[in-house]
Amino acid sequence: MSIKPSERIVVFVTPAQKLAISNAAEGLGISVSELMRRAVLNFNATSEQIKVAGLVDRLRAPKTPDALNVALRNVAEKAAAREAKTAAANASKNAAAAHMAALAKAKPEAEPPDDGESVEPGDSDEGASLTGGHSEQ
Incomplete structure (x- = not known):
């Protein structure tokens, strides 16, 4: 049976x-x-x-992508893109500032108004002391 x-x-x-x-x-x-x-x-x-x-x-067995690794890779790619965008913006700002500085140097400086007194080299009061030095008594 x-x-x-x-x-x-x-x-x-x-x-x-x-x-x-x-x-x-x-x-x-x-x-x-x-x-x-x-x-x-x-x-x-x-x-x-x-x-x-x-x-x-x-x-x-075929390797299937790990969901966590995929998510981390996406976050890393987005962060890298953000950093690249920020770096490009900073580079653009720095280039514009350098250009403005170059333009400012290229312009002749305005002449100071002439008040009738000319200052010769060495006629400056710089370095004179209150106790003697170059001051007239």
Whole structure:
């Protein structure tokens, strides 16, 4: 007397894996459930072989972008663009200030009004002290 299976085990697979399993079962002329039962019950790999197979599966898995890395990259790009814009604005201001300074130097300075006294070099009161020096007594 055969006991009919009544318990369910859900196994998640990729669409490609599901197709491969279905094709294997069809090629053997058995159901997918029977193929899975036989495969698992006859599976006798060591724990090391299972670990290695898991590592190989992870290495082969397509790399999906990490959402956090994508968000951080976007923030960094926006910050770099902001910094570049600020640097360009500062460079423009500095160039305008340098241009204005050059124009100011290029203009001849206005002559001071002539009050009749001419000052000769060395006639300055600079450096004279109140206690003697150059002052007239």
